[in-house]
Amino acid sequence: MTGPTTDTRARVIAAATVAFADRGVAGTSLDDLARTLGVTKQTVLYHFRSKDGLVAEVLTSGAQELEAVLLSASAQSEPGWDRIETVVRAAFGLAVARPELLGLLRELSRLGPDHSQPVLALLQPLVDAAVAELEAGMVDGRFRRSDPRLVLVSAYAAVTGVVTDGEVLRAVGVTLDLRVAARLRRTVLDFLRAALVPSAPAP
Amino acid sequence: MTGPTTDTRARVIAAATVAFADRGVAGTSLDDLARTLGVTKQTVLYHFRSKDGLVAEVLTSGAQELEAVLLSASAQSEPGWDRIETVVRAAFGLAVARPELLGLLRELSRLGPDHSQPVLALLQPLVDAAVAELEAGMVDGRFRRSDPRLVLVSAYAAVTGVVTDGEVLRAVGVTLDLRVAARLRRTVLDFLRAALVPSAPAP
DNA sequence: CTCGTTCTCTACCATTCGGTAAGGGCGTCG
DNA sequence: CGACGCCCTTACCGAATGGTAGAGAACGAG
Numbered sequence: 001m002t003g004p005t006t007d008t009r010a011r012v013i014a015a016a017t018v019a020f021a022d023r024g025v026a027g028t029s030l031d032d033l034a035r036t037l038g039v040t041k042q043t044v045l046y047h048f049r050s051k052d053g054l055v056a057e058v059l060t061s062g063a064q065e066l067e068a069v070l071l072s073a074s075a076q077s078e079p080g081w082d083r084i085e086t087v088v089r090a091a092f093g094l095a096v097a098r099p100e101l102l103g104l105l106r107e108l109s110r111l112g113p114d115h116s117q118p119v120l121a122l123l124q125p126l127v128d129a130a131v132a133e134l135e136a137g138m139v140d141g142r143f144r145r146s147d148p149r150l151v152l153v154s155a156y157a158a159v160t161g162v163v164t165d166g167e168v169l170r171a172v173g174v175t176l177d178l179r180v181a182a183r184l185r186r187t188v189l190d191f192l193r194a195a196l197v198p199s200a201p202a203p
Numbered sequence: 204m205t206g207p208t209t210d211t212r213a214r215v216i217a218a219a220t221v222a223f224a225d226r227g228v229a230g231t232s233l234d235d236l237a238r239t240l241g242v243t244k245q246t247v248l249y250h251f252r253s254k255d256g257l258v259a260e261v262l263t264s265g266a267q268e269l270e271a272v273l274l275s276a277s278a279q280s281e282p283g284w285d286r287i288e289t290v291v292r293a294a295f296g297l298a299v300a301r302p303e304l305l306g307l308l309r310e311l312s313r314l315g316p317d318h319s320q321p322v323l324a325l326l327q328p329l330v331d332a333a334v335a336e337l338e339a340g341m342v343d344g345r346f347r348r349s350d351p352r353l354v355l356v357s358a359y360a361a362v363t364g365v366v367t368d369g370e371v372l373r374a375v376g377v378t379l380d381l382r383v384a385a386r387l388r389r390t391v392l393d394f395l396r397a398a399l400v401p402s403a404p405a406p
Numbered sequence: 407c408t409c410g411t412t413c414t415c416t417a418c419c420a421t422t423c424g425g426t427a428a429g430g431g432c433g434t435c436g
Numbered sequence: 437c438g439a440c441g442c443c444c445t446t447a448c449c450g451a452a453t454g455g456t457a458g459a460g461a462a463c464g465a466g
Contacts, residue, residue: 027229108370120374149375150390161360167311171323187353194397
């Protein structure tokens with residue numbers, strides 16, 4: 001059926017994901033994009049009916065990948081602090097291996113609801129599950145009491161901000177490589193553990 | 204000398220700051236900008252030699268304002284946890300009153316070094332001072348031992364991310380108003396206190 | 407009143423933008 | 437072989453982009 005005789009389509013999505021996250025959707029022209037792929041703009045427009053269509057596909061593709069990684073991390077861990085640590089580790093893994101996926105999320109605010117809504121709808125169950133689990137942990141005393149939604153937002157902001165604000169990282173004299181990412185991951189996890197786990201024992 | 208007979212120039216900078224932070228530099232045309240101000244594009248180009256020139260002035264102007272607010276907050280507080288809390292409160296105040304200033308920082312990565320370098324140079328002393336103070340606190344035991352640069356990055360990412368990712372906030376069922384900002388501020392401060400202050404007493 | 411400065415306008419330009427039209431190379435299947 | 441469908445091309449197009457040239461309104465100084 002859907003015989004992918006060529007991988008051009010996939011290559012366009014991959015390159016567009018990087019470009020959109022890096023220079024923004026408005027800052028990426030179809031000509032630029034096509035040039036980096038060694039094809040013409042019309043080739044891109046053959047596979048996607050318009051730039052808007054490309055944006056939509058890039059977003060849903062990225063969101064699905066994001067969802068898969070986080071879901072897998074969640075499934076491979078036990079509820080409680082272990083799961084939080086596993087998911088955060090997965091997020092930092094993405095931050096190093098595919099930073100454009102997290103960068104793409106930041107572009108959501110700039111695109112209209114037509115684009116952001118499908119992505120948010122796809123990720124909504126993940127958010128709800130995370131909130132529910134945090135709440136459950138707070139009820140039975142494993143986690144300190146606070147607003148789970150705000151904890152989630154803060155954690156998300158810390159992870160994605162760290163990944164995406166490359167320039168600001170440089171301002172404090174840090175460049176994001178594997179070693180720094182590992183230490184940053186520890187810092188964020190320390191933050192989370194200190195704020196969430198009542199007795200906060202060092203593992 | 205520099206007689207500002209009209210405030211058009213200032214109005215342009217203000218509107219451009221908001222637009223650049225909101226829709227990005229690439230996503231903001233001079234025509235759009237001028238239209239929101241009720242003037243023509245050529246009026247904008249009279250006050251600033253080019254779009255690039257406007258971008259440069261918007262960035263330095265925003266960076267100076269940012270610096271002033273943070274510096275003032277720092278000056279009005281005593282070293283130690285009190286200062287951290289005061290500065291974070293000032294940052295959240297900005298987040299509510301002038302979110303575009305923080306949003307502008309995120310745009311830095313997309314503009315070349317020619318634009319980001321002056322901003323970073325201006326904010327560098329603040330970063331250095333913060334690192335030095337965190338380090339001092341860690342040496343004399345007021346703060347838990349960790350890498351002050353990474354703590355700083357995490358805190359910055361948490362604050363700015365929370366402010367700028369409006370769409371993501373909505374995804375978790377939160378809209379950033381005064382009340383939410385206050386609770387978010389408390390959450391972030393709780394994070395910081397739990398991670399930094401050894402005995403972590405509730406104030 | 408007149409001159410010069412400051413500010414904003416209309417008119418225009420070259421380039422780039424996203425998008426359309428049409429055709430050619432090529433493997434597959436009848 | 438020949439017709440068809442897939443993939444990518446060249447050749448354009450109208451609109452929007454950043455930017456230039458120059459005229460005119462407002463106004464204070466001489």
